[in-house]
Amino acid sequence: MQQKDRKQMYRQQTMSYFINAALEIIEEEGIDSLSIRKTAEKAGYNSATLYHYFSDFEELRIFSAMKYLDQYAKDLPAYLEPVTRPLERYLKIWECFCLHSFSHPDIFWLLFFKHADTNWDFSYYFHAYYDIFPESWSEDAANYKNMLSSANFSEREFLSLTDSLNKENIFLPESDIHNLATMNIMLYRGMLETLREDSEYLSIEEATATTVSFIRRALTSYNIDLD
Amino acid sequence: MQQKDRKQMYRQQTMSYFINAALEIIEEEGIDSLSIRKTAEKAGYNSATLYHYFSDFEELRIFSAMKYLDQYAKDLPAYLEPVTRPLERYLKIWECFCLHSFSHPDIFWLLFFKHADTNWDFSYYFHAYYDIFPESWSEDAANYKNMLSSANFSEREFLSLTDSLNKENIFLPESDIHNLATMNIMLYRGMLETLREDSEYLSIEEATATTVSFIRRALTSYNIDLD
Numbered sequence: 001m002q003q004k005d006r007k008q009m010y011r012q013q014t015m016s017y018f019i020n021a022a023l024e025i026i027e028e029e030g031i032d033s034l035s036i037r038k039t040a041e042k043a044g045y046n047s048a049t050l051y052h053y054f055s056d057f058e059e060l061r062i063f064s065a066m067k068y069l070d071q072y073a074k075d076l077p078a079y080l081e082p083v084t085r086p087l088e089r090y091l092k093i094w095e096c097f098c099l100h101s102f103s104h105p106d107i108f109w110l111l112f113f114k115h116a117d118t119n120w121d122f123s124y125y126f127h128a129y130y131d132i133f134p135e136s137w138s139e140d141a142a143n144y145k146n147m148l149s150s151a152n153f154s155e156r157e158f159l160s161l162t163d164s165l166n167k168e169n170i171f172l173p174e175s176d177i178h179n180l181a182t183m184n185i186m187l188y189r190g191m192l193e194t195l196r197e198d199s200e201y202l203s204i205e206e207a208t209a210t211t212v213s214f215i216r217r218a219l220t221s222y223n224i225d226l227d
Numbered sequence: 228m229q230q231k232d233r234k235q236m237y238r239q240q241t242m243s244y245f246i247n248a249a250l251e252i253i254e255e256e257g258i259d260s261l262s263i264r265k266t267a268e269k270a271g272y273n274s275a276t277l278y279h280y281f282s283d284f285e286e287l288r289i290f291s292a293m294k295y296l297d298q299y300a301k302d303l304p305a306y307l308e309p310v311t312r313p314l315e316r317y318l319k320i321w322e323c324f325c326l327h328s329f330s331h332p333d334i335f336w337l338l339f340f341k342h343a344d345t346n347w348d349f350s351y352y353f354h355a356y357y358d359i360f361p362e363s364w365s366e367d368a369a370n371y372k373n374m375l376s377s378a379n380f381s382e383r384e385f386l387s388l389t390d391s392l393n394k395e396n397i398f399l400p401e402s403d404i405h406n407l408a409t410m411n412i413m414l415y416r417g418m419l420e421t422l423r424e425d426s427e428y429l430s431i432e433e434a435t436a437t438t439v440s441f442i443r444r445a446l447t448s449y450n451i452d453l454d
Contacts (some may be wrong), residue, residue: 036419088232114424121274187414193420194413213406214409217445
């Protein structure tokens with residue numbers, strides 16, 4: 001048993017070396033420049049060894065991308081702290097998510113949209129990431145991390161919206177909440193993809209303010225009063 | 228002069244052979260399978276000859292994609308014919324555009340979004356296409372074709388929306404019209420990109436109905452009455 005734990009610990013430590021090497025490359029050259037060869041070299045291993053720890057290049061990319069999601073999850077509690085009204089908190093979550101994801105649109109696209117058509121197990125990578133980097137896990141962020149790990153993007157948006165409306169005693173039929181959640185995701189995704197193609201389109205702050213204002217409008221179109 | 232005309236005609240005819248060959252490949256295998264080699268082979272030329280007529284592969288792809296835009300432009304007048312109210316016509320234009328573009332999301336993405344960050348001259352390709360295929364030009368569609376060739380996607384949406392509101396004597400500040408146009412484009416683009424990644428997400432008809440219903444909601448959020 002202890003033997004197995006030590007083996008597992010060694011494995012996770014080695015994975016962390018590769019992921020940290022990959023993150024350095026992403027920071028310096030962007031995620032499009034990442035490669036197995038460069039990552040292995042920077043970590044001091046050869047490419048064949050890397051494949052003992054990651055099933056393919058995409059898995060290395062996804063583990064590396066998780067770091068950016070972790071930064072968002074860490075940032076969120078302080079961001080929400082001064083806000084009490086549930087729907088304003090809901091909008092603040094979007095604001096914080098926009099700020100983080102619009103800073104790294106390709107990375108968040110990879111995590112949330114690239115694999116939408118396959119049944120890939122986001123929560124597996126999510127939990128495995130915190131097994132590899134347990135020091136990253138904080139109780140403070142645990143709430144939001146649970147939310148983040150629980151389901152796919154549109155399910156998460158639906159749950160977050162439903163929860164906020166319930167807390168405000170606003171009744172909307174489930175189909176309306178579903179449509180509103182979808183509308184908000186389309187608005188977000190439209191902006192994310194625009195920034196992926198054209199990083200000069202708007203500043204991160206402008207793109208965030210614009211997207212949140214559109215989501216506000218979507219809410220008002222369902223007669224949800226935000227004043 | 229006549230010599231030059233004949234030379235030009237010969238050039239355009241040869242271009243049309245290449246474009247038609249490319250279109251056959253797109254129809255059979257999809258735009259991702261298109262290649263210079265396959266296109267030249269199907270047209271009965273070699274690859275080097277193709278490069279005398281197209282500056283690069285992307286130019287061949289864009290000329291081929293124009294055919295799908297032409298089909299939309301041809302379809303639009305009959306689609307609008309029974310509708311008189313300006314804002315309903317505006318929504319019908321979106322509906323027709325969604326139906327066509329969601330049937331070929333990669334092709335419309337290529338035409339409208341891929342080159343958004345470069346100052347590429349859409350109207351050059353637009354007019355060159357109808358020089359190569361003059362039989363495709365019809366007076367009936369000329370109105371919409373002028374609109375299509377006039378500007379970039381967001382400018383076109385802004386003009387189309389402004390025109391419809393004016394005709395209905397609805398006054399909105401220019402900044403509101405600009406924001407509403409941007410919101411509608413984000414909604415459309417969010418759906419287009421979702422379908423590019425996951426063709427099973429919704430049927431073409433469902434995706435169209437959903438997008439148009441979101442655009443309706445965006446209008447109502449600006450107190451534009453559609454009943």
